[in-house]
Amino acid sequence: MVKKTAHDDPNSKTTTHPISPLFALTFTRKQTHRRPPSTSSQLLPPPPKMLAFVFESSPITSFRGAQLPTRLSKCPPRRSYSACRVVTAKAQVTSPAVQEGRNHNASIDKLLDAGLSVVVLKRGKANLFRDQRNPMVFAGSVERHIPLPGHTLSDCDPVAVCNGAYACLGYGFFNPHSMFRVRMLKHVAPSDELDPPLPWDYAAEIVARMRNAVALREAIALPGEATNIYRVVNGEGDRLSGLVVDRVADTLVVSSSALWCEKHKDRIIGGLNAVLPSCADIVWRRNVDRLRQDGLADEAEHPAPLNGASTSPTDCDVKYELSRFALTRGQKTGHYADQRENRAFIRNLVNQRGGSKRVLDLFCYTGGFAMNAALGSDDCSVVAIDSSGRAIEMGQRNAELNGVSDKITFVQSDVIKYLRSAEEDQGSFDVVIVDPPKYAPNVKALPRATHKYRSLNLAAMRMVKQGGLLCTCSCSAAMTQNRHLFVEVIREAASSLGREVTLLKTVGAASDHPVTPEMPESEYLTMCVFLCR
Known part of the structure; x- marks a missing residue:
């Protein structure tokens, strides 16, 4: 040098x-030195x-x-x-490959020639989808759109998602009405970003995702002799955002909560027929609240017709009679498959504790927890509470179907009113199960929901005897993402009663409700088991 x-x-x-x-x-x-004044008779100090x-x-x-x-x-x-x-x-x-990626004419033209419009991300947003492989592209992450020539991007068009250097990160469905501007179904490997696999056959992609979902359930022995009611597709957990499918014996119940599912309904049904040919009956249900947020103009649910026989699937050797009404208009898809393993836990718990046991099942719905507790011990008696008369009727039929109707007393009542009025039963139950509806549909509702959870569990804890167990649940994703807050709510309730609680167990949804590392926020269910003194 x-x-x-x-x-x-x-x-x-x-x-x-x-x-x-x-x-x-x-x-x-x-x-x-600073330049001295040109005309001045005043003596100045030396310039600095x-x-x-x-x-x-x-x-x-x-x-x-x-x-x-x-x-x-x-x-x-x-x-x-x-x-x-x-x-x-x-x-x-930079490598020659990256320099070539800056030539948007070559990269973008290749995607347009393959029939894909292009969504370009803002600077700094690409890592969410390249490294973290997040399936949701929020509207705030989008810089601009490059539609096909002579074409305007419309609802649920297939698109390619690119970074600012026009490297392709993946493919998905575009929605101009939703805060989820693109729901991605496929991510491109970093080594293929500048030469992505084309064309993208989204119908084949849907079928491939479904086959992966079925293979996952087969890996955990579903279906099996003891269980033929389970979750087949779990939305983001199976990388099919907005699509939920439950299998109920030989019937598939679909819950659609994304606009792309509505627009591509025929392809979804065709994919289910291809991967599960033994299930000829498919019930299509709309999650109207979610679809409204996703921009659906026609907000009617359009339930399936009621014609069709009832079915009697089994869940961990417990039989359920599910009418056509339950499958088409009941809560969720007619059955809460997410609590399967937690219900089995209650059954084993009652069995191992031995002796005469009293169990209180709050928000019992069709009697899932109540029946498992009753089947756990010959000396077990259960009180099951729900405000829905139709749910109580289904629970009574399920109890008869499983031979435990003499062990379960079903009561139609508002749960809070029952807890306030049943003073004679306070401190008399060995196990109290609390499985309320979703109190916090979003983060904004969490403060109000926290108050509800505290009041409910305080009233429920009064029913637990010394040394008994409180098994309390939350199906609000906002609360599940703050599990420490849920535990703190129970501690505060116990403190108000002058009692001590010890956390024994924290569990989530059953194994057929997978959660991907890319979307941990899709985890929604929590059950905590406390010992109360």
Whole structure:
């Protein structure tokens, strides 16, 4: 490297510092004085000394084969000193592939030729989808759209998602009405971003995702001799955002909560027929609240017709009679498959504790927890409470079907009213189960829901005897994402009663409700088991 000399000044001291492999800067320290006043008879103190630095560079024009842009600009002379300013662009050694990705004509044209419009992300947003592989592209992450020539992007068009350098990150369905602007079904491997696999057959992609979902259930022995009612497709957990499918014996119940599911209904039904040919009956249900948020104009549910026989599936060797009404108009898809493993836990718990046991099942619905508790011990008695008369009727039929109707007393009542009125039963139950509806549909509702959870569990805890168990649940995703808050709510309720609680167990939904690492916020169910003293 050739060192450039500084100004020839006896008062200057020149030193050279190699600040990087790219530049060596020469610093020149010069001693100067302020210019004295030209006309003044007033005696002034000596002017202060000033330091001026002269920056001179010896640039390297290339580094590891990459050109390094350098621009030198002179500063205008100022008083008795001058300086040279070095302005350099940040050295970015890029591979030829990345440089080629900046040629949007080649990258974008390839996607457009394959029949895909393009959604370009804002700067800094690509890592959410390249590294974290998040399936939801929020509207705030989108920089612009590049539609097909002569075409306007409309509801649920298949699109390619690209970063600012026009590298393809994946494919999905576009929705201009939703805060989820794109729901991605496929992510492209980083090595294929500049040459993505094309064309993208989204119908084949849907079927492939369904086959993966069925294979996952087969890996955990579903269906089996003890269980033929379970979750087949769990939305984001199976990388089919907005689509839920439950199998009830030989019937498939679909719950649609995304606009793309409505627009591509025929392809979804065709995919289910392909991967589960033994299930000829498919019931299509709409989650109207979710679809309204997703921009659905026709908000009617359009339930399936009621014609059709009842079915009697089994869940962990417990039989359920599910009418056509339950499948088409009942809560969720007619059955809460997510609590399967938790119901089995209650059954084993009652069995292992031995002796005569009293169990209280609050919000019993069709009697799932109540029947498992009754089947756990010959000396077990259960009181099951629900405000729905239809749910109570179904619970009574299920109890008869399983031979435990003499062990379960079903009561139609508002749960809070029952707890306030049943003073004679306070402190008399060995196990109290609390499984309320969703109190916090979103984060904004969490403060109000927290108050409801506290009041409910305080009243329920009064019913638990000394040394008994409180098994309390929350199906609100906002609360599940703050499990420490849920535990704190129970502690506060216990403190108000002057009791102590010990957390024994925290569990979530059954194994057929998978959660992907890319979307941990899709986890929604929590059950905590407390020992109460």
